[in-house]
Every structure is written in C-alpha cells, then in structure tokens.
Amino acid sequence: MKKRWYDYLWIASALYLLLGFFNILFAWLGLICFFLPLLISITTGSKAYCGRYCGRGQLFALLGGRFGLSRQHDVPRWMKSRWFRYGFLLFFLVMFGQMLWNTALVFSGARDLREVVTLLWTFRLPWHWAYHGGASPWAAQFAFGFYSVMLTSTVLGLGTMVLCKPRSWCVYCPMGTMTQLICRAKYHPDAVRQNQA
Amino acid sequence: MGKEKRLARVDRDHCVACGCCVKVCPRGAVQVVRGVFAQVEEALCVGCGKCAKACPASVIGMEAAGQ
Ligand code: SF4
Ligand code: SF4
Ligand code: SF4
Numbered sequence: 581m582k583k584r585w586y587d588y589l590w591i592a593s594a595l596y597l598l599l600g601f602f603n604i605l606f607a608w609l610g611l612i613c614f615f616l617p618l619l620i621s622i623t624t625g626s627k628a629y630c631g632r633y634c635g636r637g638q639l640f641a642l643l644g645g646r647f648g649l650s651r652q653h654d655v656p657r658w659m660k661s662r663w664f665r666y667g668f669l670l671f672f673l674v675m676f677g678q679m680l681w682n683t684a685l686v687f688s689g690a691r692d693l694r695e696v697v698t699l700l701w702t703f704r705l706p707w708h709w710a711y712h713g714g715a716s717p718w719a720a721q722f723a724f725g726f727y728s729v730m731l732t733s734t735v736l737g738l739g740t741m742v743l744c745k746p747r748s749w750c751v752y753c754p755m756g757t758m759t760q761l762i763c764r765a766k767y768h769p770d771a772v773r774q775n776q777a
Numbered sequence: 778m779g780k781e782k783r784l785a786r787v788d789r790d791h792c793v794a795c796g797c798c799v800k801v802c803p804r805g806a807v808q809v810v811r812g813v814f815a816q817v818e819e820a821l822c823v824g825c826g827k828c829a830k831a832c833p834a835s836v837i838g839m840e841a842a843g844q
Contacts, residue, residue: 627794641797751834
C-alpha cells in the first residue's frame with residue numbers, strides 16, 4: 581500500500597515525548613491530539629483520527645509489529661467490555677480534571693509550581709531540568725500536568741503492547757472511547773443503509 | 778476444510794473502531810462504518826486473516842463462507 585504523509589505521524593508522537601525531556605513547555609502541543617480527534621468526530625461523525633492521523637497508534641503498531649516487541653496475545657475479555665472502557669474513560673477524565681484544578685491553584689497563587697511529572701497518577705518524578713522559566717507558573721504547571729498524562733498513557737500503552745497486541749492501547753484509549761461514543765450518538769442506521777445503496 | 782472459502786466477521790458489539798483492520802486489509806474489504814464498528818464487504822474479502830491478526834481487541838473471527 582502506498583504511504584501517505586499521515587503514515588509518518590508516529591515521528592511526531594515520538595518527538596513529542598522526547599521534547600518533554602528537554603523543555604516541558606512543548607507539552608502544550610499535546611492539546612492537538614486532544615482536540616483534533618474530538619473535532620473530527622463531532623464534525624464528520626467518523627473516527628478518521630484513529631484510522632489515519634493518530635501517531636501514537638502508529639508508534640505502537642511499529643514497535644509491536646515491525647520491531648516485534650509484542651507477544652501478540654489477545655487482550656483479556658474484561659478489557660474490551662464496555663464497563664471497563666467507560667470506567668477507564670471516567671477515571672481518566674477525573675484525573676484530567678484534577679490536573680486542571682492543580683493548574684488553577686497555581687494560577688490563583690494558592691500553590692507554588694511543582695516541577696514534577698507524575699507517572700501512573702502515583703509516582704512523582706523530579707523533572708526540574710526540563711523547565712527553564714519563561715512562562716507563567718500556571719502555564720508551566722499545566723505543561724507538567726499534561727505531559728504527565730501523555731507519558732502515563734504511553735507507558736500503559738507500551739505495557740499492553742508488550743503483553744498483548746501491538747495496538748491494544750486502542751482498546752481502552754480514552755480518546756478512542758470518547759470519539760466512538762460521539763460517533764455512536766450521531767449514528768443512524770437508516771442513513772447508513774441509504775449511503776451504501 | 779482447507780479449500781472452503783473463509784470470510785472475516787466482526788463482533789460489532791466489541792469493536793472499538795480503531796481502524797487497524799482497515800489498514801492491513803490488502804483488498805480494501807473492511808471499513809469502519811461511521812466511527813462505530815467495522816464491517817467486512819464479503820464480496821471483496823479473500824479470507825486472508827490479516828485483519829483478524831491485527832485487531833487489537835481480537836473481535837474478528839474467520840468463518841466459513843455462507844454461514
Ligand atoms: S484509540 Fe487512541 S491511540 Fe488508538 S488510534 Fe485512536 S486515539 Fe490513537
Ligand atoms: S480476511 Fe483479509 S481480505 Fe478479508 S477483510 Fe480481513 S484482511 Fe481483508
Ligand atoms: S481492528 Fe478490530 S476493533 Fe479495530 S476497527 Fe477493526 S474490527 Fe474493530
């Protein structure tokens with residue numbers, strides 16, 4: 581199959597993770613892969629983001645597929661069940677809200693900037709080397725928080741990539757679940773039948 | 778068994794609509810319908826099983842045609 585430009589977006593995803601080690605403010609760019617999938621599914625009612633433009637999915641496919649870093653096992657049944665996928669989405673959103681709250685606290689001056697990246701919502705990793713000033717404390721706090729989200733989901737995804745299939749992160753990816761929910765809400769079986777006729 | 782034509786079939790209820798199957802299908806026989814579930818165009822499917830292998834949720838089964 582002919583490669584298109586969007587088949588190389590895994591490079592952007594890898595670069596994003598790398599840049600976070602040098603200057604945390606690059607983390608703000610991650611908002612693109614937060615809003616774009618939602619925008620695409622809301623406007624077009626499709627998961628074109630997952631199917632085409634998601635660099636993270638491509639990265640897992642590459643590492644787990646071509647590089648063979650995957651056991652290629654089936655995911656456990658519970659992982660593809662709706663309660664787990666929706667539950668994980670909910671948990672993810674709550675954690676995201678908490679991150680925004682922390683940003684607000686720094687913004688209001690109630691708390692000082694914490695230069696840490698929190699992995700798996702638990703482990704606080706010192707990350708001060710990647711912040712060189714130049715932003716308001718709240719903007720930096722958001723960057724640390726958002727990068728924590730991105731790194732955490734990457735680590736989870738790498739874990740299930742190794743244990744199960746390369747793109748098993750896609751089974752419980754909150755963005756994937758959210759965009760599918762949006763598409764489901766917009767879905768009318770009759771309209772689809774007519775389109776296909 | 779061996780010569781029987783086989784087809785890919787998707788368990789729609791558990792499909793996560795990630796599009797991995799679409800990417801690997803050599804015949805363009807599978808599409809994600811409106812971002813909700815994948816669907817196999819039986820006339821195009823040659824039963825190679827690539828989609829089933831790639832599906833991260835393992836919701837594609839290979840079945841004998843005409844069932
Ligand atoms: S499910 Fe998540 S990781 Fe997978 S392609 Fe979609 S947005 Fe990317
Ligand atoms: S079995 Fe092969 S031809 Fe049929 S849908 Fe899957 S990948 Fe395509
Ligand atoms: S790879 Fe599996 S889960 Fe993903 S769209 Fe195809 S059938 Fe659905």
